[in-house]
Amino acid sequence: MNATRLTIIFALNAFLFCTAASVGTDSMQEKRKPWRVPKRALRMKNPVKPSVKGLALSKKLYMKECASCHGKDGKGKGSAAKGLEVKPADHTNPDMNKEVDGSIFWKIRIGRQPMPSFRGKLKKEQMWGLVNYIRTLHKKPATSKDKKKPKVDKKKPASKGEKKKPGTKGSN
Numbered sequence: 001m002n003a004t005r006l007t008i009i010f011a012l013n014a015f016l017f018c019t020a021a022s023v024g025t026d027s028m029q030e031k032r033k034p035w036r037v038p039k040r041a042l043r044m045k046n047p048v049k050p051s052v053k054g055l056a057l058s059k060k061l062y063m064k065e066c067a068s069c070h071g072k073d074g075k076g077k078g079s080a081a082k083g084l085e086v087k088p089a090d091h092t093n094p095d096m097n098k099e100v101d102g103s104i105f106w107k108i109r110i111g112r113q114p115m116p117s118f119r120g121k122l123k124k125e126q127m128w129g130l131v132n133y134i135r136t137l138h139k140k141p142a143t144s145k146d147k148k149k150p151k152v153d154k155k156k157p158a159s160k161g162e163k164k165k166p167g168t169k170g171s172n
């Protein structure tokens, strides 16, 4: 090995060390870029309709495969979450309502460090089922059987005139 080569290796190491140091673990969370979900994934339609039976199965699967990081309640505080440099997503976050099914499906399938990819580990139907289950964590599933309960905001007492009759169908 000649001297020039050694210098290059040394310089490279110094460079790598500096970059690693500047991306300290504290700033990891903020530096996390939004996921780049491909357009074709966003257009995918969920072929699995949420059903009581299906959701129960998906819940079981979630407890087995996801709860270690995302927590049994989906809040992202599972037992394995503490050791991770990136916090597992909070599936109870109402912001997830803005996300389309295809996007959630794609994220489960592809994963992103430290979240593993479930491609090949779970069937597509299982992943779509998990999307439906995650929906119940931040939103009630909109099945035709589902009777919509009027949401009562505990902070703001509903005015007397606004009481909804049970069984009133929503716009959905």
Ligand code: HEC
Pocket (backbone or CB within 6 Å): 032, 062, 065, 066, 067, 068, 069, 070, 080, 084, 086, 087, 088, 089, 099, 104, 107, 108, 112, 113, 114, 115, 116, 118, 130
């Ligand atoms: C090893 C821990 C771990 C396991 C196991 C895991 N996840 Fe994650 N998950 C993460 C982390 C960490 C993130 C945040 C990744 C990021 O932001 O880059 C995440 C993000 C997500 C997101 C993206 C949320 C959003 O903002 O849109 C979804 C959806 C998700 N996980 C679903 C699942 C499902 C479903 C399972 C089980 C089949 C699972 N995860 C298993 C760690 C995990």
